[in-house]
Amino acid sequence: xxxxxxxxxxxxxxxxxxxxxxxxxxxxxxxxxxxxxxxxxxxxxxxxxxxxxxxxxxxxxxxxxxxxxxxxxxxxxxxxxxxxxxxxxxxxxxxxxxxxxxxxxxxxxxxxxxxxxxxxxxxxxxxxxxxxxxxxxxxxxxxxxxxxxxxxxxxxxxxxxxxxxxxxxxxxxxxxxxxxxxxxxxxxxxxxxxxxxxxxxxxxxxxxxxxxxxxxxxxxxxxxxxxxxxxxxxxxxxxxxxxxxxxxxxxxxxxxxxxxxxxxxxxxxxxxxxxxxxxxxxxxxxxxxxxxxxxxxxxxxxxxxxxxxxxxxxxxxxxxxxxxxxxxxxxxxxxxxxxxxxxxxxxxxxxxxxxxxxxxxxxxxxxxxxxxxxxxxxxxxxxxxxxxxxxxxxxxxxxxxxxxxxxxxxxxxxxxxxxxxxxxxxxxxxxxxxxxxxxxxxxxxxxxxxxxxxxxxxxxxxxxxxxxxxxxxxxxxxxxxxxxxxxxxxxxxxxxxxxxxxxxxxxxxxxxxxxxxxxxxxxxxxxxxxxxxxxxxxxxxxxxxxxxxxxxxxxxxxxxxxxxxxxxxxxxxxxxxxxxxxxxxxxxxxxxxxxxxxxxxxxxxxxxxxxxxxxxxxxxxxxxxxxxxxxxxxxxxxxxxxxxxxxxxxxxxxxxxxxxxxxxxxxxxxxxxxxxxxxxxxxxxxx
Numbered sequence: 028x029x030x031x032x033x034x035x036x037x038x039x040x041x042x043x044x045x046x047x048x049x050x051x052x053x054x055x056x057x058x059x060x061x062x063x064x065x066x067x068x069x070x071x072x073x074x075x076x077x078x079x080x081x082x083x084x085x086x087x088x089x090x091x092x093x094x095x096x097x098x099x100x101x102x103x104x105x106x107x108x109x110x111x112x113x114x115x116x117x118x119x120x121x122x123x124x125x126x127x128x129x130x131x132x133x134x135x136x137x138x139x140x141x142x143x144x145x146x147x148x149x150x151x152x153x154x155x156x157x158x159x160x161x162x163x164x165x166x167x168x169x170x171x172x173x174x175x176x177x178x179x180x181x182x183x184x185x186x187x188x189x190x191x192x193x194x195x196x197x198x199x200x201x202x203x204x205x206x207x208x209x210x211x212x213x214x215x216x217x218x219x220x221x222x223x224x225x226x227x228x229x230x231x232x233x234x235x236x237x238x239x240x241x242x243x244x245x246x247x248x249x250x251x252x253x254x255x256x257x258x259x260x261x262x263x264x265x266x267x268x269x270x271x272x273x274x275x276x277x278x279x280x281x282x283x284x285x286x287x288x289x290x291x292x293x294x295x296x297x298x299x300x301x302x303x304x305x306x307x308x309x310x311x312x313x314x315x316x317x318x319x320x321x322x323x324x325x326x327x328x329x330x331x332x333x334x335x336x337x338x339x340x341x342x343x344x345x346x347x348x349x350x351x352x353x354x355x356x357x358x359x360x361x362x363x364x365x366x367x368x369x370x371x372x373x374x375x376x377x378x379x380x381x382x383x384x385x386x387x388x389x390x391x392x393x394x395x396x397x398x399x400x401x402x403x404x405x406x407x408x409x410x411x412x413x414x415x416x417x418x419x420x421x422x423x424x425x426x427x428x429x430x431x432x433x434x435x436x437x438x439x440x441x442x443x444x445x446x447x448x449x450x451x452x453x454x455x456x457x458x459x460x461x462x463x464x465x466x467x468x469x470x471x472x473x474x475x476x477x478x479x480x481x482x483x484x485x486x487x488x489x490x491x492x493x494x495x496x497x498x499x500x501x502x503x504x505x506x507x508x509x510x511x512x513x514x515x516x517x518x519x520x521x522x523x524x525x526x527x528x529x530x531x532x533x534x535x536x537x538x539x540x541x542x543x544x545x546x547x548x549x550x551x552x553x554x555x556x557x558x559x560x561x562x563x564x565x566x567x568x569x570x571x572x573x574x575x576x577x578x579x580x581x582x583x584x585x586x587x588x589x590x591x592x593x594x595x596x597x598x599x600x601x602x603x604x605x606x607x608x609x610x611x612x613x614x615x616x617x618x619x620x621x622x623x624x625x626x627x628x629x630x631x632x633x634x635x636x637x638x639x640x641x642x643x644x645x646x647x648x649x650x651x652x653x654x655x656x657x658x659x660x661x662x663x664x665x666x667x668x669x670x671x672x673x674x675x676x677x678x679x680x681x682x683x684x685x686x687x688x689x690x691x692x693x694x695x696x697x698x699x700x701x702x703x704x705x706x707x708x709x710x711x712x713x714x
Contacts, residue, residue, distance in 0.1 A: 061506075063103065063215070063509065064505075064506040064507075064509040064510055065502070065506050066213060066215075067101070067103050067505060067506070067508075067509040068501070068502045068503075068504075068505030068506040068508075068509065069502065069505075070101075070208045070209055070212055070213070071097060071098060071101045071205070071208075071501075071505045071508075072497075072498065072501045072502055072505055073208055073212070074097045074101065074201075074204040074205045074207070074208035074209070075093075075094040075097040075098065075201075075204070075501065076094075076494050076497075077204045077208070078090075078093035078094060078096070078097050078200050078201045078203075078204035078205070079091075079093055079094050079530065080490060081093070081200050081204070082197055082200050083490075083532060086532070087193060087196060087197050087200075088193050088531075089193070089194070089197060089531065090197065090530060090531060090532070091525035091526060091528075091529070091530040091531070092194060092197035092198060092201065092525075093197045093198070093200045093201040093204070094201065094524075094525040094530065095201070095521075095522050095525055095526070096115070096197070096198045096200075096201025096202055096205070097201045097204060097205045098505070098508065098518065098521040098522060099115065099201075099518075099522070100112045100115050100201070100202055100205050100206075101205050101209060101508075102209070103215060103509055104209075104215050104216065104217035104220065104266065104270070105209055105210055105214040105215060105216055105217065105269070105270055106216070106217035106218070106266030106267055106268075106269040106270035107161075107217055107266045107269075108205060108206060108209040108210070109206055109209070109210060109266075109269040109270075110161055110265070110266045110269040111161070111164060112202040112205060112206045113269070114161065114162060114164040114165040114168065115164065115165075115168050115198070115202060116198070116199065116202050117165045117168075118164065118165040118166065118167065118168025118169040118171070118172065119168055119169075119172045119194075119195055119198045119199075120195060121165070121169040121172075122151075122168060122169040122170065122171065122172025122173040122176070123172055123173075123176060123191040123192075123194060123195050124191075125147050125169065125173050126144070126172070126173045126176045126177040126180075126187065126191055127187060127188055127191050129143050129144055129147060129173075129177065130144075130177055130180050130181065130184045130187045131184060131187060131188075134184045137181050137182060137431055138427070138428070138431060140181050140184075141178070141181055141424065141427035141431065141442075142424060142427075144173060144174070144177045144178065144181070145420055145423040145424050145427065145446070146420065147170065147173050148170040148173055148174050148419070148423065148446050148449070148450060149170070149416040149417070149419045149420040149423070149449075150170075150416070151166045151167065151169045151170030151173075151450065152166070152167070152170055152415065152416050152419055152449065152450050152453050153412050153413060153415075153416040154166040155167045155170075155450070155453075155454065156411075156412035156415060156416070156453065156454060157407050157409065157412050159405045159406075159407065160262075160265055160405070161262070161265050161266065162265075163454075167450050167451065170446070170450040171446070171447055171450050171451065172194070172198075173446075174423075174442075174443050174445075174446025174447055174450065175194075175443050175446075175447065176190055176191055176194055176443075177443075178427070178439045178440075178442045178443040178446065179439035179440055179443055180439075181439060182439060216270055217263060217266050217267060217270050218267055218270050220263060221260065221263045221264060221267060221385075222382075222385070222386050224256065224259060224260055224263065225260060225284075225382055225385065225386075226382070227256075228253065228256040228257070228260065228288070229378055229379065229382055231253060231256065232253060232288060232291055232292075232295075232375070232378070233323050233375060234323075235250050235253065235295055236291070236295050236298075236323060236371055236375070237320060237323040237324065239295045239296075239298055239299040239302075240298060240302070240316060240319060240320050240323075241320060242299075242302055242303075250292045250295045250296060251292065251605050251609075251623050251626065251627055252609065253288070253292055254292070254602045254603075254605040254606040254609065255606050255609055255610075257285060257288060257289065257403070257602055257606065258403075258602075258603065258606035260281075260285070261285065261403040264278075264281050267281075277384070277385055277388060277389075279400060280381050280384050280385050281385060281402070282400040282401065282402030282403070283377075283381055283400040284378060284381040284382065284385070285402055285403055285599070286400050286401055286402065286595055286599065287374050287377050287378050287381065288374075288378060289595075289598050289599050289602045290370075290374060290595075290598060291371065291374045291375070291378070292602070293598060293630070293631065293634065294367050294370050294371045294374060295371070296627060296631065297363075297367045297631075297698065297701065298364065298367050298368060298371060300701045300704065301360060301361075301363060301364035301367065301701065302364070304360055304701065304704070305357065305360050305361055305364060306357060307357075308361065308364075309361065311345060312345060312349070312361060312364070312365060315338070315341060315342060315345055315365075315368070316368070318338060318341075319338055319342075319368060319371075319372065322334045322335065322338055322372075323375075328379075331379075332376075332379070335372060335375065335376045336376070338372050339369060339372045339373055339376065342365060342368050342369035342372055343369050345365050346362065346365040346366045346368075346369050349361050349362035349365050350362045350366075350684065350690040350693075351683075351685070352683075353682055353683060353684065353693070354682055354683055355679075355682070356675055356678055356679070358682075359678055359682065359693055359694075359696075359697050360697060362690070362693075362694070363694050363697040363698070363701075366694055401593075401595040401596055401599055402599070403599060403603065404596055404599035404600040404602075404603055405600075405603055406574075406577075406600060406603045406604045406607060408573070408577070411565070411570075411573070415453055415563050415565075416453075417562075418558075418559070418562030418563040419449035419450070419453055419559075419562075419563065421558075421562055422445065422449055422554075422555070422558035422559065422562060422563075423442065423445055423446050423449060425558065426441065426442045426445045426551070426554060426558075427442055430442050436543070437543045437544065437546065437547040438547075440544065440547040440548075440551075441547040441548075441550050441551040441554075442551070443551075444547065444548055444551035444552065444555075445551040445552075445554060445555055448462055448465075448551065448552060448555035448559070449555065449559065449563075452555075452559065453559075453563060456564070456565040456566075456567065456570060456611065457564050457565070457614075458559045458563055458564070459556045459559055459560045459564065461515050462515075462552055462555055462556050462559065463556060464513075464515040464516045464519070465515045465516065465518060465519045465552065466519065466549065466552045466553070466556070467516050467519065468515065468516035468517055468518060468519020468520050468523075469519035469520075469523050469548055469549070469552065470519070470549075471519070471520055472519050472520040472521075472522070472523030472524055472527070473523060473527060473545045473548070475500050475520065475524060476523060476524050476526075476527035476528050476541065477527070477541065479496070479497075479500075479524070479528050480527065480528050480529070480536055480538075480541060481536060481538065483496050484496070484528065484534055484536070485534065485536060487534075497524075500520070500524065501521065501524070504517045504520040504521045504524075505517070505521065507520075508521060523548070526544065527541050527544055527545060529541070567611040567612070567613075567614035567615040568615050568616060568617060570607075570611050571608055571611050571612070571615055571617060571622060574604050574607060574608055574626075575622075575625065575626070575629070577604070578601070578604065578626065578629040578630075578633075579629065581597075581633060582629055582632055582633045582636070585597075585633045585636040585637055585640075586636055588640055590633075590637070593637070593641075594634055594637050594638060594641075597630075597633055597634060597637060598630065598634060601626070601629070601630040601633070604626070605623070605626055605630075608622065608623075608626060609623075628702060631698070631701075631702035632699070632702045632703065634698070634702075635695065635698045635699030635702050636699065638695040638698065638699075639692075639695050639696065639699060667703045670703055671700055671703050671704070674696050674699055674700045674703075675700065677696060678693055678696050678697065678700070681693050681696070
């Protein structure tokens, strides 16, 4: 009895220790996040005050724009801040130049001028939606700037050139100060974030492969969740050249690593299918499978590297034996399994070498440099981008008509804010919730601004006192801006304060101006919520169905031989489409597992068709006839089961295969045969 009590106590003590350690880890992560957010807030506030001081010193008209710019371009890492600063500068100059050309040209036609300005803004939005990299920010700012400068000048175009020049100067000062502070004061490198995420992704890939080989998961689409990690790595890697920590030549290694990881996802699915379809695995193949599982579970990096080479050589020898002795479809299936197992070992090996090269800022290994790389491939939907841009055009023009025909004095300000909302939030499927967060932040920003303007600022006579007075509000808002869930709300505070407080060379304190500006702000953002909800919201199910429809269209082109891209491009494109699809599944009524499985089938079928088309050499006779029948089917013979029967018959014609080229062709036939396995009942036309 005492022994049982003792064991019982030991068990609960162990459980208590586990929970205690978990609490300690969570507490340390929370403290670290708080410290990073506070550091970001301090550096951003220091940059904002420096920019404001410089703008005041040289006598700029609206130095508050320098403060606003700092909080728009500031990011939590050096690379992201510098790249964003560069893109904002380029976008601002282009937007200001476009405004200077448009407004004087239509000086006597306010409605036409407004329509042309709106056309420019929405064209920039269209380009930003197609770009889909951080460079899109330059297009956003080209429209954003035209909205802010252009609409208030429609009724008073005389000073447009001077306004544009001064605005560019103010923004340049803000950009320069933000870049300097984030670059040289306790810089946080984005390369560290990239390396950390990369290590996590590699561990996840190894674990996914191990689970597939152990048969732990029968959901073949589970591996596609790694697509989000690849998308995140792509977004982070874009900023690395601005980080001054990794050199630009490492880009080749990053692109090669993406290609390898994307291919690994496919190989994992192929291995999982083969395990389910092989009836009896030979002993030597079964032993190799167990050794590979042990290798994947090994935590010692050095031992894993040594073992990988041995396993790869064993797997290559076994694959050659299986290919030579394959006489039936089951034999071909076993040979295909061995071939994909060899490829999986090699891919893991290459990924770890590439990750090591990136981590130590070295060029890619020679084995990888000799092969062409594709890198991340973006899905671009011109029709969806045009639809969003057209919705923004209708919203902004409607706002302009209300302003012009009502002769609202602050209507230009309201429409300029409306244009900013349409460009800044237009990339979201459902922009309204994000604008609502901004409105909530703006509400608090207005309240804080009124307190500052009419209770605190009248008593401030020195710049140092001004800094001390603004510090509490900006440090709090800045720390909130560093946290993704509260970013837009915090921006409502950081961007509203300088405008409503009218931070200029002298204190003005005009209550009527502040109230009218606040009314214009809330009218514009409220109108944006309604308009964008009606015209720019994309339902999750509609977006998912459109992505799947694009996949089916591309597969039809593959079957007809009109899809000109190579296999790597197709794989990487489908990985990006999957990364676009995954977040939408959370808001969809569709079954996530079924939709992902469908996406995976499209990926593999397209890949299988491409491999066959590019790898087949006519040999004459029944083989050529059977090959042509795979791609040219009569209208009443489109069932996947018929295709699988024809593929199986063609494999029988090609066996035994003595030459390596024939063995590779049979392997590709097996790939397509397996890809069609779970497509029974679907039509090839739909694929």
